[in-house]
Amino acid sequence: MNRQTQKRLLGIAALIVAAVIWQIVAEYVVGRSFILPSVTDVAGAFVNLLGSGTLLADITVSLEHFGIGLLAAFFLGVPIGILMGWFRVADFLLDPIIEILRPIPPLAWIPFAIIWFGLTTQAAGFVIFAGAFFPILTATYSGFRDVPKVFVEAGKVLGCDTSFELIRYVALPAAVPAIASGIRIAMGVGWMCLVAAEMFGVSRYGLGYQLWHNYYLHQMPNVVVYMLILGLAGLTIDRIFRNYVDGQLLRWRAGEVA
Amino acid sequence: MSGVTIRDLGKAFPKEDGTATQALAGVSLEISDEEFVCLVGPSGCGKTTLLRIIAGLETATTGGVTVDGRAVTGPDPKRGMVFQEYSLFPWRRVIDNVAFGLEMKGVAKEERRRTADHYLELVGLSQFRDAYPFELSGGMRQRVAIARALANDPDVLLMDEPFGALDAQTRNRMQKELLSLWEQTKKTIVFVTHSVDEAVYLSDRIVVLSPRPGSIREIIEIPWPRPRDRTSAEFAEVRRRVLRMIDETENAH
Numbered sequence: 001m002n003r004q005t006q007k008r009l010l011g012i013a014a015l016i017v018a019a020v021i022w023q024i025v026a027e028y029v030v031g032r033s034f035i036l037p038s039v040t041d042v043a044g045a046f047v048n049l050l051g052s053g054t055l056l057a058d059i060t061v062s063l064e065h066f067g068i069g070l071l072a073a074f075f076l077g078v079p080i081g082i083l084m085g086w087f088r089v090a091d092f093l094l095d096p097i098i099e100i101l102r103p104i105p106p107l108a109w110i111p112f113a114i115i116w117f118g119l120t121t122q123a124a125g126f127v128i129f130a131g132a133f134f135p136i137l138t139a140t141y142s143g144f145r146d147v148p149k150v151f152v153e154a155g156k157v158l159g160c161d162t163s164f165e166l167i168r169y170v171a172l173p174a175a176v177p178a179i180a181s182g183i184r185i186a187m188g189v190g191w192m193c194l195v196a197a198e199m200f201g202v203s204r205y206g207l208g209y210q211l212w213h214n215y216y217l218h219q220m221p222n223v224v225v226y227m228l229i230l231g232l233a234g235l236t237i238d239r240i241f242r243n244y245v246d247g248q249l250l251r252w253r254a255g256e257v258a
Numbered sequence: 259m260s261g262v263t264i265r266d267l268g269k270a271f272p273k274e275d276g277t278a279t280q281a282l283a284g285v286s287l288e289i290s291d292e293e294f295v296c297l298v299g300p301s302g303c304g305k306t307t308l309l310r311i312i313a314g315l316e317t318a319t320t321g322g323v324t325v326d327g328r329a330v331t332g333p334d335p336k337r338g339m340v341f342q343e344y345s346l347f348p349w350r351r352v353i354d355n356v357a358f359g360l361e362m363k364g365v366a367k368e369e370r371r372r373t374a375d376h377y378l379e380l381v382g383l384s385q386f387r388d389a390y391p392f393e394l395s396g397g398m399r400q401r402v403a404i405a406r407a408l409a410n411d412p413d414v415l416l417m418d419e420p421f422g423a424l425d426a427q428t429r430n431r432m433q434k435e436l437l438s439l440w441e442q443t444k445k446t447i448v449f450v451t452h453s454v455d456e457a458v459y460l461s462d463r464i465v466v467l468s469p470r471p472g473s474i475r476e477i478i479e480i481p482w483p484r485p486r487d488r489t490s491a492e493f494a495e496v497r498r499r500v501l502r503m504i505d506e507t508e509n510a511h
Contacts, residue, residue, distance in 0.1 A: 153315055154345040156333040158410065159362035169362070173349040252349045252390045 037221040042228075045221035054205060058226075059233065061205040062194060064121060069128025070190055077136030077186075078179060085144025085175075086167055098137070106131035106189070107196050119202045127197035132186035139182020143175030177253065180245045184238060191234045207233065260326055260413035260446045262289040262312060268320035268471075269307055280471035281307045285321070287465060287474065294440060294447045296457035297465050298500065300508040304472025305450045306418055312448060313339045313416050325413055335359050338407030342419040344399050346391040352402050353378065353387040359410035377405040380439060397428040401435070408443060417449045421456070433459055437484055454500045458493060459486055464500060468507035475507055
């Protein structure tokens, strides 16, 4: 048996053991599905939810919120990070503003998100944006600050004679690993904000919305189902992103220890 | 054609307390076309600063540098540079590293790759054209860096201790290859090194700098044909002379 299969088998075995312990504790120690739903309760709830047909709509709506927030964070965070990382004046100008806004917890933006956007998809997107923007901004900024000087000088002597060319052909490619890990952090924060943002009824579907809705209905097995789906969605998107980045953008780093 | 004229060059680096460190003072040097010149001297003598001023990466405080009669005002692909550190762009394949300068010039992909292939062949690395820099050894990376500088067809090739990080054997082989490249391409080369042995082996003239402030102590002509024999008596004699000179300039302060 090789290492890979061994790893996989042990992982599966541990999952099974954990599920069995969970089942025993839920059923014989706690004994109340409201406090701790058992594995079979959750499995049953999952089958019911599949039958009810809203799962797909929930996932779609949540992905929409998540997508709006992340894309806005990306398209604002990367350019501002580039400006601040490359041009000293931009850094001096924007840094105080960023430093005041950054420590504000993203969820503190929820009241204004609702006032500005109403109970809409955009309001949820804005809260996720508030959480995802700063990790992307700071990662881009430090990625640009850390571009080795010798690359910039090599670019200059090889004919890059404008800042635009140096950014486009030297600094940006050098900063891609930093930006990619900033995006991964931002996605983690984004899921966190999503659950809170959907709490306020910005939509009638959504994984976060359903989680709260079922809590109000005291349907705790359903709550667990939505918790697991949220985790799985985060994991899947992170995996897809990482595979894309490692396979397409960062093939040149294959020799390095990540 | 591609001569370098350095006239009364001075460079001061400002310090925190408002005073300045005089890195170079009163340096004048005439480097003729197709000449191979090495700059040597103890650390702190400003040899790298001098090279960077010729490259246009630093600006002189007084005096100036002209190449082909044109004043140096900033970096220019007409003056190729090979750095001591590995400077290949790790995200580009070897071929696209070599083609980088041509890409900046706006040369079409087909044509710039053809040119890059030619220079890769010149440094003997054609079979690595599609590799990424991390797949190459230190010596190979520096060969690619030389090919990348040459692909711009510069008037002058500036080299800042390019073999400093290589082991002794690789270093000797690289020196031999550089001389053959120099004979084929007929570039003017200004080469900074710590190794007196390397300087005697390579150059037409050795410029010995003395520190604080960096200035030219002496220029030694080496008229012998190449390849030179490192073990010969005259080789050892010149090496001893230069080393003694460097020693004296270091201890004089």
